[in-house]
Amino acid sequence: MWRLKLLTEEEIVSLIEKYGNKKSSLIRIMQEIQKKAGYLPKEDLSVLSQQINIPLSKIYGIATFYHQFRLKPFGKHTIQVCFGTACHVKGGDEIWDFLREKLRLIGSEDTTNDLLFTVQKARCFGACSMAPVMKVDNDIYGNMTKEKLEEILKKYS
Amino acid sequence: MSEEKLLQEFKKAENVLFNGHEYRITVGVSTCSLAKGADKILEKTKEEVAKRGINASVVRVGCNGMCYSEVNLEIIKRDGSWAIYSYLTFDKVPDVLEAFFSGSSKYAFAFRRKSGTLKGEEQVPYLNEIPFYGKQTRRILELVGIIDPLNIEEYEAFGGYNGLRSALSKTPEEVIDIVKKSMLRGRGGAGFPTGLKWSFVKNAAEDVKYVICNADEGDPGAFMNRLTAEGNPHSIIEGHAIAGYAVGATKGYIFVRAEKPLMAEMLSKAIEQARSKGYLGKNIFGTSFSYDIEVILSAGAFVCGEETALMAAIEGNRAMPRPRPPYPATKGLFGKPTLINNVETLAHVSYLFRNGLTNFVSVGSEKSKGTKVFCLAGNIQHPGAAEVPLGTPLRTLIFDIGGGVPKGRHFKAVQTGGPSGGCIPETYLDYALDYETLASIGSIMGSGGLVVLDNTSCIVDVARYFLTFTSAESCGQCVPCRIGLRKMLEIMDKIVQGDGTENDLFLLESWARKVADSSLCALGQTAPNPILTTLKYFRAEYEEHVRDKKCRANRCLKLILKAKLPKA
Ligand SMILES: Cc1cc2nc3c(=O)[nH]c(=O)nc-3n(C[C@H](O)[C@H](O)[C@H](O)COP(=O)(O)O)c2cc1C
Ligand code: FES
Numbered sequence: 001m002w003r004l005k006l007l008t009e010e011e012i013v014s015l016i017e018k019y020g021n022k023k024s025s026l027i028r029i030m031q032e033i034q035k036k037a038g039y040l041p042k043e044d045l046s047v048l049s050q051q052i053n054i055p056l057s058k059i060y061g062i063a064t065f066y067h068q069f070r071l072k073p074f075g076k077h078t079i080q081v082c083f084g085t086a087c088h089v090k091g092g093d094e095i096w097d098f099l100r101e102k103l104r105l106i107g108s109e110d111t112t113n114d115l116l117f118t119v120q121k122a123r124c125f126g127a128c129s130m131a132p133v134m135k136v137d138n139d140i141y142g143n144m145t146k147e148k149l150e151e152i153l154k155k156y157s
Numbered sequence: 158m159s160e161e162k163l164l165q166e167f168k169k170a171e172n173v174l175f176n177g178h179e180y181r182i183t184v185g186v187s188t189c190s191l192a193k194g195a196d197k198i199l200e201k202t203k204e205e206v207a208k209r210g211i212n213a214s215v216v217r218v219g220c221n222g223m224c225y226s227e228v229n230l231e232i233i234k235r236d237g238s239w240a241i242y243s244y245l246t247f248d249k250v251p252d253v254l255e256a257f258f259s260g261s262s263k264y265a266f267a268f269r270r271k272s273g274t275l276k277g278e279e280q281v282p283y284l285n286e287i288p289f290y291g292k293q294t295r296r297i298l299e300l301v302g303i304i305d306p307l308n309i310e311e312y313e314a315f316g317g318y319n320g321l322r323s324a325l326s327k328t329p330e331e332v333i334d335i336v337k338k339s340m341l342r343g344r345g346g347a348g349f350p351t352g353l354k355w356s357f358v359k360n361a362a363e364d365v366k367y368v369i370c371n372a373d374e375g376d377p378g379a380f381m382n383r384l385t386a387e388g389n390p391h392s393i394i395e396g397h398a399i400a401g402y403a404v405g406a407t408k409g410y411i412f413v414r415a416e417k418p419l420m421a422e423m424l425s426k427a428i429e430q431a432r433s434k435g436y437l438g439k440n441i442f443g444t445s446f447s448y449d450i451e452v453i454l455s456a457g458a459f460v461c462g463e464e465t466a467l468m469a470a471i472e473g474n475r476a477m478p479r480p481r482p483p484y485p486a487t488k489g490l491f492g493k494p495t496l497i498n499n500v501e502t503l504a505h506v507s508y509l510f511r512n513g514l515t516n517f518v519s520v521g522s523e524k525s526k527g528t529k530v531f532c533l534a535g536n537i538q539h540p541g542a543a544e545v546p547l548g549t550p551l552r553t554l555i556f557d558i559g560g561g562v563p564k565g566r567h568f569k570a571v572q573t574g575g576p577s578g579g580c581i582p583e584t585y586l587d588y589a590l591d592y593e594t595l596a597s598i599g600s601i602m603g604s605g606g607l608v609v610l611d612n613t614s615c616i617v618d619v620a621r622y623f624l625t626f627t628s629a630e631s632c633g634q635c636v637p638c639r640i641g642l643r644k645m646l647e648i649m650d651k652i653v654q655g656d657g658t659e660n661d662l663f664l665l666e667s668w669a670r671k672v673a674d675s676s677l678c679a680l681g682q683t684a685p686n687p688i689l690t691t692l693k694y695f696r697a698e699y700e701e702h703v704r705d706k707k708c709r710a711n712r713c714l715k716l717i718l719k720a721k722l723p724k725a
Contacts, residue, residue, distance in 0.1 A: 022473075023472065023473040023474075024471065024472050024473040024491075025473065026473040027456050027470065027473055028453075030456070031454065031456060061475060062456075062473075062474070062475055065458065065475040065476065065632075066415075066455075066456035066457050066458050066475075066476075067415070067456070067457035067458060068415045068455075068456040068457040069456060082377075083377075083626075084377025084378055085377045085378040085534075085535070085572065085575065085606075085608045085619075085622065085623075086377070086378045086534035086535050086540075086608050087377075088619070088622050089534075089535045089536060089608060089610060089614055089619065090535070090536075122416060123375070123377055123416060123457075123459065123626075124375075124376075124377035124378065124379075124380075124416065125188060125416050125417070126188050126189075126374065126379075126380035126383040126384075126416070126417050126420075127188050127189045127191075127192050127380070128377070128378050128379075128380055128532065128534035128540070128606075128608075129189050129224030129225065129380075129532075129533070129534055129540035129541050129542075130189055130192040130193070130224065130540075131534060131535070131540075133192060140188065140191050140192045141192055142189070142192030142193060143192075
């Protein structure tokens with residue numbers, strides 16, 4: 001099964017050295033941690049808080065403010081469905097509902113039980129001319145239909 | 158640039174562009190065309206060209222704005238013959254190359270340019286004679302889709318960085334004077350006069366100053382900034398350095414939206430190249446001016462586009478706007494005087510200094526000179542990006558360039574200015590696209606995103622959509638925006654679910670006015686615009702929802718279902 005890892009204390013210290021031990025580096029260090037770990041593990045944030053001398057509550061405040069940050073593990077693949085204006089007008093919400101149905105996600109669940117997929121709503125990728133748009137990891141797909149979605153899902157395992 | 162001028166310049170640059178080959182083959186690879194597999198088509202083209210021993214350099218270019226006909230592949234011969242293949246798919250690549258180089262007409266190209274000696278294709282239209290292309294005035298986009306964005310020498314071959322050279326031969330005061338005379342206004346939304354803003358920062362008495370390029374482009378439906386950055390990043394960097402020189406800045410930043418990583422990558426690579434050529438770094442062009450630029454990737458929040466929130470984000474805080482004054486020009490990033498300009502504004506600056514004042518002011522409306530890139534999306538035949546002089550009627554953009562709504566449908570409205578803008582009905586289609594005119598009908602220019610709605614779109618649903626967006630994106634700091642938008646959304650939810658009453662329409666309007674009047678920043682102040690304009694121009698549709706429980710676009714499913722159920 002897909003697993004995520006924590007960063008070692010040394011890795012966090014070296015990130016702080018790279019970007020500088022100052023408040024304006026905080027977001028960039030958090031971005032790097034998320035890139036490596038896949039999300040922001042609580043243990044990592046505590047280490048970061050001690051090392052950079054910023055209260056954990058403040059770091060938590062930043063992590064919950066920005067869309068990019070996530071405090072729970074992601075699935076192996078992240079599927080983002082665009083909820084921008086052009087995609088809304090072209091029925092992006094129907095793609096979203098169909099996707100969740102296919103992956104059997106209910107209520108507030110956003111990750112499949114096998115940790116294969118996490119689904120997210122996104123704000124416009126700037127590919128509005130191809131609406132409705134969906135992104136799986138770094139691959140972007142345009143002019144989405146339900147049929148196309150079924151085909152695409154098969155490509156990821 | 159006119160078509161003739163472009164072809165002349167292209168000829169002059171041919172040694173760089175052909176790089177010793179007989180042919181130049183380009184594939185437009187940009188976020189939009191990636192959604193159609195353009196990267197794979199580029200690789201396949203390279204493979205096939207090598208396999209067939211064709212004497213061509215295969216080059217990645219940006220998207221020329223014709224997103225509707227992607228993927229676009231162009232084959233240019235040294236004598237100027239120029240064929241453009243559109244709607245290309247991966248499987249067709251070998252056949253297209255076979256057809257072109259064997260002279261068969263099996264896979265005919267879609268467009269051509271007026272030069273060279275292409276034979277046997279007399280029916281193929283010239284690119285500059287189709288409305289989508291011919292009705293544009295391309296300045297920001299002139300080289301987008303033509304040059305390799307990551308080869309600085311191609312930009313230089315078209316006169317790139319001569320604008321910076323020319324600016325550095327003048328005093329900062331002279332540079333600012335030219336920008337003032339150009340009547341250039343900020344393309345980030347509010348249309349503030351750029352020269353005036355520069356003079357505020359220049360006159361601030363401090364040693365350390367910053368310039369930030371706002372590449373947050375958060376308006377869903379707008380992608381002109383990313384298209385420009387992906388297709389010609391050097392034009393932005395050149396404008397950035399000119400701005401830095403004029404205001405006396407020591408360091409520059411580009412703040413890029415999290416959802417647009419390709420844009421950040423292209424800008425970062427272009428900055429490295431500019432450094433290696435001495436256009437950034439110490440003592441640029443042997444002058445005492447030293448300047449460098451750093452790219453910062455946003456962690457994602459719509460409000461980051463607001464200038465004071467953006468600075469808070471760079472400083473490592475939550476992106477909360479703060480009241481102005483003090484304006485960034487006096488107290489900005491890290492407390493220092495800071496100039497913030499939009500991507501397109503800076504690209505216009507480099508155009509201005511590469512082409513001169515007279516050229517710059519030759520198009521535009523009385524109070525706003527120059528061009529603006531607009532994005533066409535939603536229910537429109539030709540989605541894409543097009544550049545026209547400010548003051549062009551909406552109708553030209555939507556119907557001539559954009560080809561109107563899909564066949565068999567009726568135009569309903571065009572949404573301009575994103576979540577801060579309004580829905581404009583057909584009656585106003587002949588109004589000019591400029592800052593004052595749009596404001597006079599309750600909308601704004603914003604970033605220039607145009608989302609077209611037809612009879613399959615429900616105006617109430619679209620208005621509600623914007624509230625879901627703005628209420629989720631409110632930073633939560635001030636009460637009118639945080640609570641007011643939520644209240645408005647609750648009322649809209651009632652209406653689209655078939656539980657609305659006529660009183661709700663009054664309540665909605667009264668909340669909208671309160672939020673607009675009392676919010677701290679422009680996010681809250683403008684968020685009611687989509688509601689207010691739709692209530693004004695499309696009241697009948699709201700009334701149908703609340704009174705007749707009817708949605709004429711068949712979009713509000715809960716309402717439709719409820720109307721069918723027998724009354725309890
Ligand atoms: C909620 C909100 C979002 C904004 N988003 C952007 C944006 O994405 N890009 C941008 O250039 N300006 C944006 N602005 C406007 C900026 O605050 C600022 O006015 C602009 O970057 C100034 O550049 P200009 O003078 O070149 O237009 C936004 C404003 C608000 C209130
Ligand atoms: S609105 Fe979906 S990509 Fe822009």
